[in-house]
Amino acid sequence: MSEITKSELDRRSLLRRAAAVGLAATPAVGMLSACVGGGAEETANQATGTKSADNPLGIDPKKPVEIVIFDGGLGTKYATDVDTPMYKKKWPESEVKFTATQEVSTIVQPRLNAGDAPDMINNSGAKMMDFGAIVAAGQAQDLSELFAAPSFDIPGKTVAQTLVPGAVEQGSYDGKPFAVNYSYTVFGLWYNATLFEKNGWTVPATWADFTALCDKIKAAGVVPFGYAGSNAAYYMVRALLTSAGKIGTEQVLKDIDNLKPGAWTAPAVLEAAKAWGEIGTKYLEKSFLGLKHTEVQLRQNQDKIAFYPCGSWLENEQAKDTPPGFKYAVAPYPSVTASDKLPATAINAAAGEIYFASSKGKNPRGGMEYLRVMLSKQAALEFTKLTKSLTVVAGASDGIEISPGLNSANDAITKAGKDVFMGYLFDTWYKKLHDESLSAVNDLMFNGGDAQKFCDRMETAAQALAKDSSVKKQTRS
């Protein structure tokens, strides 16, 4: 999720491209030949074993299981050093084949179509596959059995019962769970607690406080707010829509997800776009439009930028660039109006990082068992320690001092209480609409802050999508 590799072509795709250009300059389409026609045939010979209390998913203990992990901000250590050893300890005869990649779709999609799917896949990163399309094509294993199975190491509870509320729903399509969204991310305004303390800046709760503080920060020679327009505009989309959600409750975001007519032109969205557009015009540097997330994040580490909208993976991603004394902390987005329906402490926290078992693999049950291992309390705690990212396993890291940023995120969740909301899903459901939102938000923030234009443009795109019968629609309630 955090390691954005969209701009890096690997050698393979480059060679392929070079070949395609030589042939007649229709590169991507030439490659398609490799993928056509697959996916329809049924897989025979899937490994199964006998179900028992010790083997609730009924895996064949002797069959190997193949997993693919996205090698990004979270690294792969949690899989190689924690999950796999735990799995091997339980099933010593089942070999674990492990692949790490930064280009999930490049590696996995042709294999799905060729009927040679890995058993468990971490679908993440800029090259992640369109998961809605995978579900629609019947390539993802129904995980109902996994969530109903007893937890790996919490006695007396099913897997589903050990998770934070909403974790199962977030990976559900038409009411059936197909994905484990493993990491639990807190979104907000990230800042350096040390810098704020030194300057006597306090975290704002209202928009007036926010702009007043931004003026002060600007006067001190620091850019008050920044995000990278080149490849991380989706952090800004999330900031804007979180504000919209706080103004008018999560229903605003549900309407957006459900492509309801008028969802994007709703007063809450317009209000949020206006407020953020003003921040963009007054406090954002124009040159950030051309920068990448790593460049902007580095500037924050150098105390050249005060606030950065991001998720809680930020601290871990920046670990090697963070100077000593720099203490990450997160603040909820300030209330935009006095009549916001959610309090200022309300925060957007969502389960993310899709892990799914492939229904067409050779050992989907093994893949599910691997997921069950990942959802154990022990694996979750180790994951949090290694990646500085919370998991959907409820309370797995409670009472453990991990890092300033993570503890701050944990605090924010506690303070928000019942006002933690999941946010929106259209970004994973409809990637094309998501991309449109990136262009639109960049235009809003860097190009004069025309909120009405932002809303109208997104509304048009959303309604065009709603009419497009070639895209499978999702709904939530």
Place this chain on the structure above:
Amino acid sequence: MRHGKYPFIIGFLAVPVALYATFVVAAYVQTFQLSLTSWSGFGVIKYVGFDNFVKLWEDELFWKSLRHNAYLLFLLPILTIALALVFAFLLNVGGGTKGGVTRGVWGSKFYRVIFFFPQLMALAIVAVIFGRVFSSDKSGMLNGLFPDSWSPWLFLADERWALTCILAVLVWQAVGFYVVLFSAGMGSIGEEIYEAAALDGATRVTLFFRITLPLLWNTIQTGWVYLGIAAFDAFALVNIMTVDRGGPDGATSVLAMMIYRNTFEYSQVGYASALGVVLFFLTLTFAALTLRVTRRDAV
């Protein structure tokens, strides 16, 4: 001898033809087939007639991308060929005639190597490097050259200039190759022709326009087609260098980028194939037109 001829020819042709048929012809046929479907890239294929082409007609980004391709198609060959011709002329003939031998400007052997350098670098690396050159703040190479008091030029982050930045890199990368190509072409022009012209008192400019250019015409024509096809592509640079890949706000989007995104990101392989079909016909038309328009009688 005669009876062995066909097996001999077939033996040579079988493998390349089979490869071509599998990886080019079959792929194209499949692209045409898929362009009539709403296939997502996964699972069942459903035919939808010409829906994709109707959608395409109404897609603003498609027309925008097409305009960008046209812009590159117009300027890339002209700029590259003009620059390459000038450089090649300077390298080969620009130094004037001495002792009956025409030669290039001083140091031309060294320059020839320098010119070819960009061609040796992978396009992905070129794109990353130029991403730094054009960076929109003070850390960028160009912005770093400007005085501190200037506010940084946005380059790729400026909708008006982003595509021009891409064009500049394309030209920079291509020029070296065409310098070498045209140099080779110039080398094959007979010494005596230049000599005769020089005796008649032709200046360097006259030499260039009256002798070099006409005699190089076939080479230039080929170069034009190649560069045109490259202008239909530009994918790697757009993908790596630009804001939001094709931005800001679609300002650098090209057809190849759209095909890639629709295939691998939006799961709209059917639509992407329709784009591919359009690109196929555009490329074909361009090549045919260029060869026809620039046709000349042999000199």
